[in-house]
Amino acid sequence: NAGVTQTPKFRVLKTGQSMTLLCAQDMNHEYMYWYRQDPGMGLRLIHYSVGEGTTAKGEVPDGYNVSRLKKQNFLLGLESAAPSQTSVYFCASRRRRQETQYFGPGTRLLVL
Amino acid sequence: GENVEQHPSTLSVQEGDSAVIKCTYSDSASNYFPWYKQELGKRPQLIIDIRSNVGEKKDQRIAVTLNKTAKHFSLHITETQPEDSAVYFCAASLWGTSYDKVIFGPGTSLSVIP
Numbered sequence: 033n034a035g036v037t038q039t040p041k042f043r044v045l046k047t048g049q050s051m052t053l054l055c056a057q058d059m060n061h062e063y064m065y066w067y068r069q070d071p072g073m074g075l076r077l078i079h080y081s082v083g084e085g086t087t088a089k090g091e092v093p094d095g096y097n098v099s100r101l102k103k104q105n106f107l108l109g110l111e112s113a114a115p116s117q118t119s120v121y122f123c124a125s126r127r128r129r130q131e132t133q134y135f136g137p138g139t140r141l142l143v144l
Numbered sequence: 145g146e147n148v149e150q151h152p153s154t155l156s157v158q159e160g161d162s163a164v165i166k167c168t169y170s171d172s173a174s175n176y177f178p179w180y181k182q183e184l185g186k187r188p189q190l191i192i193d194i195r196s197n198v199g200e201k202k203d204q205r206i207a208v209t210l211n212k213t214a215k216h217f218s219l220h221i222t223e224t225q226p227e228d229s230a231v232y233f234c235a236a237s238l239w240g241t242s243y244d245k246v247i248f249g250p251g252t253s254l255s256v257i258p
Contacts, residue, residue, distance in 0.1 A: 074248035135187040
């Protein structure tokens with residue numbers, strides 16, 4: 033039982049490049065989330081999903097897209113990376129009837 | 145929009161002393177308040193949580209109190225140890241509805257000095 037995993041762990045992009053971050057969970061959780069963490073700002077919700085095939089916007093969705101084609105996977109895409117998207121990205125998941133979110137180990141992204 | 149404030153931003157205590165971190169939230173409908181601990185380079189992990197129908201909850205050296213009227217909640221750590229050093233985040237959410245968003249505070253960096 034790996035819990036929540038994220039791929040890759042670290043990535044460097046040039047401005048304008050695109051990439052996809054993968055979040056996978058093996059706990060059969062219905063809800064999945066993408067956050068970004070910046071110094072002094074806590075965790076801010078980018079997008080979330082309440083089930084396979086559904087997604088919704090969070091606090092800071094601009095510049096990101098997501099997809100939840102399979103229940104266990106939640107993908108975060110950056111179509112044209114900008115330096116402002118340099119951050120640590122955390123994925124999380126939870127059961128529908130439980131409040132506790134379980135976080136992945138994070139992906140550190142640097143956009144030059 | 146919804147907002148969670150957290151104070152202090154940094155806190156240093158001597159080993160064995162108590163530490164208190166305070167949060168306020170803006171959305172009076174919030175009903176679930178978790179606290180997360182994040183060690184350097186690691187993922188946030190839930191350490192304690194409280195629902196709006198409870199005023200206080202305790203788990204060994206950690207306790208959380210909630211004042212719904214004032215929209216305040218606090219984390220209390222007693223008999224602090226060096227391994228308590230980390231960043232602590234409070235959060236507020238409206239759980240159990242289709243509005244599924246958790247708003248986090250900016251974090252408190254706690255240092256426990258041996």
